[in-house]
Amino acid sequence: MNRFAALFNAIDQSTKTTVKVAALAAYFRAAPPEDRMWTIALFSGRRPKRVVTTTRLREWAADEAGIPLWLFEESYPIVGDLAETIALVLPPADGSSDKSLSAWIATLRALATVEEDARKAAVLAAWHSLEDTERFVFNKLITGGFRMGVSQKLMTRALAQATEKPEAELAHRLMGNWHPDDTTWEGLIEAEDASADASRPYPFYLAYALEDGPEALGAPSAWRAEWKWDGIRGQVILRDGQHFVWSRGEELMTDRFPELARAADFLPPGTVMDGELLVWQPQADRPDSFNALQKRIGRKTVPKKLLTDAPVVLHAYDLLEWQGSDIRETSFAERRALLEAACADLPGDAPVRLSPQLEFEGWDDLGELRSIARDENAEGVMLKRADSPYRIGRKKGDWWKWKLDPLTIDAVMIYAQAGHGRRANLFTDFTFAVRHGNDLVPFTKAYSGLTDAEFREITKWVRKNTLQRFGPVRQVTPHHVFEIAFEGIQASPRHKSGVALRFPRMSRWRQDKPLDEANTLEDLNDMLRIYG
Amino acid sequence: MSKISALTFTDRGIYCPAGDFYIDPWRPVDRALITHGHADHARWGHGHYLATHAALPVMRHRLGEIDAQGIGYGETVQIGGANVSFHPAGHVPGSAQIRVEVAGEIWVASGDYKVENDGLSEPFEPQRCHHFITESTFGLPVFRWQPQARITTELNAWWARCADAGKTAFLGAYALGKAQRLMRMLDPEIGPILTHGAVEGTNAVLRAQGIDLPETQQVTGEMDVKSIKRALVLAPPSALGSTWARKFGPRESAFASGWMQLRGVRRRRAGDRGFVVSDHADWRGLLDAIGQTGAENIYVTHGYTDIFARYLNENGWQAQVVPTEFEGETLDMDAAS
Ligand SMILES: [Zn+2]
Numbered sequence: 113m114n115r116f117a118a119l120f121n122a123i124d125q126s127t128k129t130t131v132k133v134a135a136l137a138a139y140f141r142a143a144p145p146e147d148r149m150w151t152i153a154l155f156s157g158r159r160p161k162r163v164v165t166t167t168r169l170r171e172w173a174a175d176e177a178g179i180p181l182w183l184f185e186e187s188y189p190i191v192g193d194l195a196e197t198i199a200l201v202l203p204p205a206d207g208s209s210d211k212s213l214s215a216w217i218a219t220l221r222a223l224a225t226v227e228e229d230a231r232k233a234a235v236l237a238a239w240h241s242l243e244d245t246e247r248f249v250f251n252k253l254i255t256g257g258f259r260m261g262v263s264q265k266l267m268t269r270a271l272a273q274a275t276e277k278p279e280a281e282l283a284h285r286l287m288g289n290w291h292p293d294d295t296t297w298e299g300l301i302e303a304e305d306a307s308a309d310a311s312r313p314y315p316f317y318l319a320y321a322l323e324d325g326p327e328a329l330g331a332p333s334a335w336r337a338e339w340k341w342d343g344i345r346g347q348v349i350l351r352d353g354q355h356f357v358w359s360r361g362e363e364l365m366t367d368r369f370p371e372l373a374r375a376a377d378f379l380p381p382g383t384v385m386d387g388e389l390l391v392w393q394p395q396a397d398r399p400d401s402f403n404a405l406q407k408r409i410g411r412k413t414v415p416k417k418l419l420t421d422a423p424v425v426l427h428a429y430d431l432l433e434w435q436g437s438d439i440r441e442t443s444f445a446e447r448r449a450l451l452e453a454a455c456a457d458l459p460g461d462a463p464v465r466l467s468p469q470l471e472f473e474g475w476d477d478l479g480e481l482r483s484i485a486r487d488e489n490a491e492g493v494m495l496k497r498a499d500s501p502y503r504i505g506r507k508k509g510d511w512w513k514w515k516l517d518p519l520t521i522d523a524v525m526i527y528a529q530a531g532h533g534r535r536a537n538l539f540t541d542f543t544f545a546v547r548h549g550n551d552l553v554p555f556t557k558a559y560s561g562l563t564d565a566e567f568r569e570i571t572k573w574v575r576k577n578t579l580q581r582f583g584p585v586r587q588v589t590p591h592h593v594f595e596i597a598f599e600g601i602q603a604s605p606r607h608k609s610g611v612a613l614r615f616p617r618m619s620r621w622r623q624d625k626p627l628d629e630a631n632t633l634e635d636l637n638d639m640l641r642i643y644g
Numbered sequence: 645m646s647k648i649s650a651l652t653f654t655d656r657g658i659y660c661p662a663g664d665f666y667i668d669p670w671r672p673v674d675r676a677l678i679t680h681g682h683a684d685h686a687r688w689g690h691g692h693y694l695a696t697h698a699a700l701p702v703m704r705h706r707l708g709e710i711d712a713q714g715i716g717y718g719e720t721v722q723i724g725g726a727n728v729s730f731h732p733a734g735h736v737p738g739s740a741q742i743r744v745e746v747a748g749e750i751w752v753a754s755g756d757y758k759v760e761n762d763g764l765s766e767p768f769e770p771q772r773c774h775h776f777i778t779e780s781t782f783g784l785p786v787f788r789w790q791p792q793a794r795i796t797t798e799l800n801a802w803w804a805r806c807a808d809a810g811k812t813a814f815l816g817a818y819a820l821g822k823a824q825r826l827m828r829m830l831d832p833e834i835g836p837i838l839t840h841g842a843v844e845g846t847n848a849v850l851r852a853q854g855i856d857l858p859e860t861q862q863v864t865g866e867m868d869v870k871s872i873k874r875a876l877v878l879a880p881p882s883a884l885g886s887t888w889a890r891k892f893g894p895r896e897s898a899f900a901s902g903w904m905q906l907r908g909v910r911r912r913r914a915g916d917r918g919f920v921v922s923d924h925a926d927w928r929g930l931l932d933a934i935g936q937t938g939a940e941n942i943y944v945t946h947g948y949t950d951i952f953a954r955y956l957n958e959n960g961w962q963a964q965v966v967p968t969e970f971e972g973e974t975l976d977m978d979a980a981s
């Protein structure tokens with residue numbers, strides 16, 4: 113695992129993209145094919161099946177380190193990573209190993225079928241023969257989650273350098289449902305027919321946020337606009353009489369949205385659409401809020417009642433494949449025309465609908481439309497350049513999301529808790545309250561939005577103004593007022609305040625505001641009535 | 645009636661009633677005994693200071709005109725009803741543990757300490773005592789330092805690679821102690837060592853005391869830095885990202901601290917590289933030092949106090965957490981060691 117550990121260090125020790133990509137490319141040129149395959153897999157979030165529970169790992173590690181389990185558990189949040197905590201507490205190795213990455217993975221996989229004693233013996237033997245990064249990597253193979261500052265995009269670029277294949281083609285090859293268990297390097301990267309797998313999606317094109325309004329984008333006539341829906345981005349594939357639904361996070365969601373099976377009744381095979389999955393009642397003129405969709409997200413199988421209560425449709429806004437050919441290189445205007453033609457005769461109960469385009473002449477018209485987006489249960493408007501191809505990943509220039517300003521409320525900080533990992537010694541997780549008579553009613557937690565300097569300042573203040581401790585949580589003197597920004601609000605009987613916020617974060621530290629100018633529970637209930 | 649203990653903990657710092665003095669107090673007092681020159685231990689505004697001869701020059705350099713008296717390591721003075729002596733703490737040059745004996749009861753306030761001999765600071769000498777006040781900056785089992793020789797190799801390999809690539813190597817370290825220790829680890833064959841003014845000021849004071857440091861050159865406004873090839877620049881961490889650093893052209897930066905043991909911190913703080921070099925004891929170092937004192941009563945300050953004290957209590961010591969006001973060398977200050 114030497115070579116992989118060296119790669120890991122090279123990437124980890126640099127903040128420069130070019131250095132990381134060069135290290136990866138060099139690795140892809142030199143490593144054996146099975147190791148290359150696993151490296152691609154690990155960097156794209158695939159991992160060997162877990163053969164040891166993290167509970168056991170923690171116990172064994174504490175045991176080997178000669179420390180009580182509670183001490184291990186106290187150390188873990190400070191380090192912020194389980195695999196790293198284990199690697200650090202264990203005594204230095206007393207042997208060595210020259211097994212490759214894929215050989216170690218094979219060793220781990222073999223543990224799935226043996227008794228726990230044998231598993232433990234194998235893990236301990238590995239710990240005794242590996243040190244530093246190799247030991248950390250080995251633990252990561254068990255616990256999962258190789259987040260190391262290399263996006264799939266950068267990995268694809270490195271692969272392109274190493275294999276001399278176009279980046280876009282590789283991005284497409286890497287999408288989809290493959291796993292190193294049943295896929296070879298040859299089959300995934302080298303084989304002639306890359307679309308052999310009917311389920312394989314196209315990489316999504318992601319929009320950038322438009323911060324200062326659209327005037328800088330030039331002539332409005334070069335642009336098309338549509339609502340920015342507040343649902344789940346999805347790609348629906350109809351090929352070979354089958355259908356597949358992919359999330360933006362490359363998760364196959366076909367079984368979660370069985371409604372979409374009927375799409376094949378109305379649209380021909382060889383069709384791939386990009387759009388938004390929304391809960392939309394048959395007779396309604398706008399989608400339900402995101403809260404309704406939330407009920408569907410967590411379910412792998414959907415009970416009948418939920419299917420009628422919260423029916424999902426795809427609001428299609430782009431066409432990527434038509435009659436079996438990849439049309440991503442044609443302009444948005446052309447793709448859109450094809451999509452409109454394809455959707456023209458869809459009956460009202462079809463699970464696919466055309467997402468309408470917004471008519472506007474000048475940017476001020478569009479600004480007007482954006483201001484009423486909440487009435488449509490949309491988050492704002494999307495702008496797409498009419499002559500642009502469908503690109504890969506997040507690229508600036510052709511797609512912009514012009515979101516509504518978030519809702520805000522001024523709240524009082526009442527509890528504080530330390531963060532994890534790099535923020536373990538800063539207080540970063542706070543609970544906020546609104547005023548209610550002489551009381552303070554907690555209504556949300558938030559843990560992002562401040563600068564490091566602000567977190568340091570508030571941390572000092574928390575240390576000096578702690579009223580009481582409850583485990584890791586400190587109750588502090590109600591004093592500081594923060595502006596909390598959020599994207600939505602809904603009724604929630606589980607919460608004392610009766611509301612739950614969507615994506616709450618601290619948008620400003622209102623050091624100018626005294627406590628009695630913080631918002632009240634009444635204000636919060638007003639917002640619930642208007643936006644809930 | 646229970647007798648008053650030799651040392652007590654007050655809102656000004658550690659106090660000795662029998663001798664009417666404080667150790668490393670954080671508010672102005674009449675008589676202060678100082679373990680070492682770091683800013684969170686040697687503060688301004690006390691009436692009289694007592695510190696080791698080796699610590700005084702840096703304290704004077706930083707605090708200006710002070711009424712201070714020096715004492716040799718191992719030398720005993722009587723202050724009121726207390727017998728007091730200073731013993732090497734191995735933390736930075738001149739640093740000391742302060743031993744206080746009152747009517748046969750022995751206390752040691754160890755300030756900051758480290759047990760590995762770094763070749764620069766007077767090596768740590770354990771003192772037998774009944775009551776031991778210990779820091780716990782790195783009091784978690786995840787902190788385990790590599791021998792200095794190994795870090796020396798890594799450090800020089802990094803510098804040489806930067807130099808070969810035509811880049812200036814920037815190394816961030818605290819101006820007193822850490823910077824000089826690193827200087828002595830560096831291989832001057834690779835290239836010239838340049839320093840930030842804050843580091844060079846301390847260098848001058850230590851050289852005047854006879855401490856052997858390699859040749860360094862302070863970076864000044866007039867200096868044509870781009871013409872100096874293969875250089876390594878030692879600077880306080882705060883200077884690394886500044887305009888001051890930018891005039892050097894292509895460069896790589898690294899940070900040397902015990903916190904670099906943690907990947908999350910390394911990625912946030914280190915720029916290009918992090919080297920695990922600390923002036924504090926690691927987990928094993930703390931436990932060894934405590935064991936060697938033979939003390940039964942341990943007072944834990946400065947760091948992971950709650951966790952470390954709980955561990956000591958479970959393993960046969962009588963340990964308690966001592967609240968401190970100073971936050972000292974924590975993760976988020978440039979003083980991080
Ligand atoms: Zn110190």
Ligand SMILES: [Zn+2]
Pocket residue numbers: 682684685755756972973
């Ligand atoms: Zn200190």
